[in-house]
Amino acid sequence: xxxxxxxxxxSPATVSKALNGSPDIGEETAxxxxxxxxxxxxxxxxxxxxLKTKRSNNLGxxxxxxxxxxxxxxxxxxxxxxxxxxxxRLGFDITFISRNIGGTSMTYLEHCRYRHCDGxxxxxxxxxxxxxxxxxKSDIPxxxxxHVFDNRTAILSDNIQSMHDLVKYVHSRGxxxxxxxxxEKTSVTQKRLASFYKTCAELGISVPDEYVKxxxxxxxxxxxxxxxELLALNDRPTCIMYPDDYSFIGGMNEIEKCGLxxxxxxxxxxxxxxxxxxxxxxxxxxxxxxAVAIGREAAAQLVESILSPKTFIPKQIVIPGRxxxxxxxxxxx
Amino acid sequence: xxxxxxxxxxSPATVSKALNGSPDIGEETAxxxxxxxxxxxxxxxxxxxxLKTKRSNNLGxxxxxxxxxxxxxxxxxxxxxxxxxxxxRLGFDITFISRNIGGTSMTYLEHCRYRHCDGxxxxxxxxxxxxxxxxxKSDIPxxxxxHVFDNRTAILSDNIQSMHDLVKYVHSRGxxxxxxxxxEKTSVTQKRLASFYKTCAELGISVPDEYVKxxxxxxxxxxxxxxxELLALNDRPTCIMYPDDYSFIGGMNEIEKCGLxxxxxxxxxxxxxxxxxxxxxxxxxxxxxxAVAIGREAAAQLVESILSPKTFIPKQIVIPGRxxxxxxxxxxx
DNA sequence: TAGATTTACTATATCGTTTTCGTGATTTTA
DNA sequence: TAAAATCACGAAAACGATATAGTAAATCTA
Numbered sequence: 089x090x091x092x093x094x095x096x097x098x099s100p101a102t103v104s105k106a107l108n109g110s111p112d113i114g115e116e117t118a119x120x121x122x123x124x125x126x127x128x129x130x131x132x133x134x135x136x137x138x139l140k141t142k143r144s145n146n147l148g149x150x151x152x153x154x155x156x157x158x159x160x161x162x163x164x165x166x167x168x169x170x171x172x173x174x175x176x177r178l179g180f181d182i183t184f185i186s187r188n189i190g191g192t193s194m195t196y197l198e199h200c201r202y203r204h205c206d207g208x209x210x211x212x213x214x215x216x217x218x219x220x221x222x223x224x225k226s227d228i229p230x231x232x233x234x235h236v237f238d239n240r241t242a243i244l245s246d247n248i249q250s251m252h253d254l255v256k257y258v259h260s261r262g263x264x265x266x267x268x269x270x271x272e273k274t275s276v277t278q279k280r281l282a283s284f285y286k287t288c289a290e291l292g293i294s295v296p297d298e299y300v301k302x303x304x305x306x307x308x309x310x311x312x313x314x315x316x317e318l319l320a321l322n323d324r325p326t327c328i329m330y331p332d333d334y335s336f337i338g339g340m341n342e343i344e345k346c347g348l349x350x351x352x353x354x355x356x357x358x359x360x361x362x363x364x365x366x367x368x369x370x371x372x373x374x375x376x377x378x379a380v381a382i383g384r385e386a387a388a389q390l391v392e393s394i395l396s397p398k399t400f401i402p403k404q405i406v407i408p409g410r411x412x413x414x415x416x417x418x419x420x421x
Numbered sequence: 422x423x424x425x426x427x428x429x430x431x432s433p434a435t436v437s438k439a440l441n442g443s444p445d446i447g448e449e450t451a452x453x454x455x456x457x458x459x460x461x462x463x464x465x466x467x468x469x470x471x472l473k474t475k476r477s478n479n480l481g482x483x484x485x486x487x488x489x490x491x492x493x494x495x496x497x498x499x500x501x502x503x504x505x506x507x508x509x510r511l512g513f514d515i516t517f518i519s520r521n522i523g524g525t526s527m528t529y530l531e532h533c534r535y536r537h538c539d540g541x542x543x544x545x546x547x548x549x550x551x552x553x554x555x556x557x558k559s560d561i562p563x564x565x566x567x568h569v570f571d572n573r574t575a576i577l578s579d580n581i582q583s584m585h586d587l588v589k590y591v592h593s594r595g596x597x598x599x600x601x602x603x604x605e606k607t608s609v610t611q612k613r614l615a616s617f618y619k620t621c622a623e624l625g626i627s628v629p630d631e632y633v634k635x636x637x638x639x640x641x642x643x644x645x646x647x648x649x650e651l652l653a654l655n656d657r658p659t660c661i662m663y664p665d666d667y668s669f670i671g672g673m674n675e676i677e678k679c680g681l682x683x684x685x686x687x688x689x690x691x692x693x694x695x696x697x698x699x700x701x702x703x704x705x706x707x708x709x710x711x712a713v714a715i716g717r718e719a720a721a722q723l724v725e726s727i728l729s730p731k732t733f734i735p736k737q738i739v740i741p742g743r744x745x746x747x748x749x750x751x752x753x754x
Numbered sequence: 755t756a757g758a759t760t761t762a763c764t765a766t767a768t769c770g771t772t773t774t775c776g777t778g779a780t781t782t783t784a
Numbered sequence: 785t786a787a788a789a790t791c792a793c794g795a796a797a798a799c800g801a802t803a804t805a806g807t808a809a810a811t812c813t814a
Contacts, residue, residue, distance in 0.1 A: 136770035179523025190512025469800035
């Protein structure tokens with residue numbers, strides 16, 4: 089900038105203003121400065137800018153999946169990608185937040201401060217981890233996904249309505265003996281489970297305790313085990329609802345091992361609507377969660393809360409899902 | 422830091438040195454300063470530090486999959502995750518490099534300069550894109566994955582040896598009519614294809630042209646089409662080798678649609694060794710690419726080249742793969 | 755013991771921006 | 785036409801750290 093100012097015969101302050109489109113610079117001068125800057129290959133230094141403005145244009149991303157498998161879960165990797173795209177469109181880069189940077193362990197909050205993140209999106213973590221709570225309670229704007237903190241913005245997949253729709257669909261196909269394999273206990277699971285019971289009750293379906301089995305999200309092994317138990321029952325369900333599409337694979341193997349065919353002998357549903365679910369044969373009937381919308385909305389809200397801290401009101405945004413009708417739920421008569 | 426210096430009755434310079442473990446500070450003073458810093462909740466400002474030292478401790482990541490599906494490809498998302506973990510261990514954060522930050526489009530190189538990345542890892546992009554070439558030719562240290570640039574460090578999955586091993590395994594199971602569905606033309610594909618032909622030649626297997634079909638990586642549709650063509654041949658292959666595990670799903674559907682069973686009627690192999698391949702039944706025989714080692718090595722090399730620019734010699738590191746024996750290749754006699 | 759070296763620390767400049775306040779010139783207003 | 789307002793720009797400080805060069809005191813050397 090100094091060089092540019094010399095070449096243009098103006099002060100560095102003027103260059104800064106011209107480049108940032110400040111109104112109190114003459115049109116002619118500004119145009120000239122911009123031209124020279126382009127010609128000299130000038131590019132701003134984000135660090136210097138961040139230092140002075142106290143805005144880094146950097147968003148933190150706190151995404152830990154417990155399995156440490158990285159970004160294996162398509163639902164979350166898809167949210168992340170969508171978040172990234174929208175954030176970049178709005179002029180923000182993203183930085184992964186982690187403890188254990190360079191041996192010296194810092195808390196999530198410390199890492200955010202170190203990198204001067206303007207805001208943080210939090211998903212797929214243990215929301216009861218004290219370090220996560222500390223971060224959420226700090227003055228750094230946060231958006232959480234699929235979990236609500238008091239007076240903080242959250243983006244939520246509509247698990248209640250979605251589960252309702254899915255059960256209703258299964259019911260509409262004539263099923264009355266519906267089993268549900270659910271994931272480990274989180275607020276998401278609780279919502280789905282409650283909605284499952286409630287919808288069944290509304291539809292006049294009774295749900296024996298042995299039709300509801302616990303498993304682990306994204307873990308085909310545990311779903312296989314649950315499936316085995318369900319198939320061994322005297323009064324078998326006619327439809328098994330899986331905690332997610334990926335877990336279903338485990339169930340699928342079990343079902344085929346018993347010599348049963350989907351959907352002729354037993355019907356199934358998934359959850360998530362990942363790409364894989366639609367290339368399996370039969371196509372899986374599942375609940376599509378709009379990860380793209382969730383990620384985009386998370387970025388949009390976070391940025392808005394950063395740019396307009398005074399007027400921004402924390403809110404909970406619920407993103408609707410949608411039943412994808414595959415061919416895995418047989419029509420009974 | 423100023424506050425700390427006042428509280429300790431020393432100068433800010435002393436504080437800086439004490440905190441960075443500089444040798445020319447008295448042990449007692451340093452200890453006291455560290456204690457006070459901890460007590461006052463001091464944390465360094467990465468931007469200020471970067472501004473002064475010209476080192477951001479930030480690594481750029483250039484990862485574009487052409488399908489814009491984000492991080493859907495498990496091989497790459499796994500490399501990325503491993504890279505991230507190792508980079509963080511070494512004290513570096515990572516930043517995604519992209520054009521189109523905040524509307525104003527910048528080149529990859531410009532983005533790197535803007536964020537002052539100390540180095541960049543490049544994978545899964547169009548390596549002939551002029552912007553990628555510009556970045557690689559710049560003074561910013563780079564590491565590429567599965568592609569070699571002159572005088573630059575590259576980490577390569579050993580496609581030649583791997584393909585050799587895989588074909589040899591299939592041959593050892595008695596197969597002589599082996600078809601190969603390959604991905605779109607990249608240097609990786611060329612290596613695998615060449616190795617396929619060479620190994621077949623060595624083993625005395627002739628490969629009719631119609632046994633080699635093009636498809637698109639990670640695209641079950643195109644693999645399904647290729648499979649259809651192969652199954653329609655008068656002289657069917659006894660084994661089909663797929664470009665990757667995920668694509669195989671498309672082939673699997675086609676095979677089952679024909680009423681054929683894997684591996685009794687036809688054998689198959691995958692490539693990548695993603696988690697999915699091992700939960701399918703039958704387990705897929707595939708070639709495991711060590712994505713974790715690749716990512717880790719990429720980070721290690723990149724950081725070394727940053728820390729020791731004088732002595733670092735660009736190199737190509739080849740990471741071996743490994744045949745995972747599933748149950749998808751039948752033993753013929 | 756005088757000079758040389760080492761130790762422990764400080765003063766100051768600087769990294770590349772932005773921001774605040776000020777100023778002279780020009781234009782508008784009454 | 786004199787006073788007020790506006791315009792276009794500059795001077796200088798500041799953001800939070802580090803690096804360089806220097807200094808006084810303590811220690812060593814011959």
